[in-house]
Amino acid sequence: MAQTNKGIEEDVASAFVNHYYHLFDNDRPSLSTLYNPTSLLTFEGQKIYGVEDISNKLKQLPFDQCRHSISTVDSQPSSIAGGCGGIIVFVSGSLQLHGEDHPLRFSQTFHLIPVLQGSFFVQNEMFRLNYG
């Protein structure tokens, strides 16, 4: 049971992934609710620190409409024996930009840290396009 107790991170990861990409595709400014001043984002190699700069970066991405399509979601508890409740989420999929002929493939890693009210914030995030 100690081993299969890890099922909880799958539920959290699944809920988070749905929420994150829904916001990204439909209400990008609201993504800022997922970060705080200690959050780190590496976007195609560019390092961005803290909710303000991260929000600005996401707002300034050079497209309006985007549609993500998620292929895989993997998750694991980040602390030894699930101690601090952090969850690492590893996503792959594709994204379609409005007006572009072909979707772009991407991978993304999140590290979610729980907050008292039972939800999670994004402490770490790294995004990479996967070129074929």
Add this chain to the structure above:
Amino acid sequence: MFIFLFSFAKNIFNFILEISTMAETNKGMEEEVASAFVNHYYHLFDNDRSSLSTLYNATSLLTFEGQKIYGVEDISNKLKQLPFDQCRHSISTVDSQPSSIAGGCGGIIVFVSGSLQLHGEDHPLRFSQTFHLIPVLQGSFFVQNEMFRLNYG
């Protein structure tokens, strides 16, 4: 005289800006660790796969193409049983970040993408992989979390 004072103040301002930027870029330490780890991991994988077991311990977790494997013994067995002998990784990108708030516990998340060529196959396969490294007392790191996915185009 006035121009001199002005350019002096400007230099001080730039210096302060640089210092505060340095506090943020102090995160560079995890880049060195990540780089050293990535070189070591894929060198072992491609040349001495059984020695990968030295990187894991009893609490380590590996998710390999969706299959969850727990602990160094089962992980070592999985890696040994992969259905190929020769493999050559080619790394395209390595990103890293400290996993704890303000770098507290020293964990590092490493995010890798690249391709791997299996002996006898025509084309390389693209992959992405995420590691969570936790420091041990002697100054090295072990792999607490690892997730591997092939990226199909």
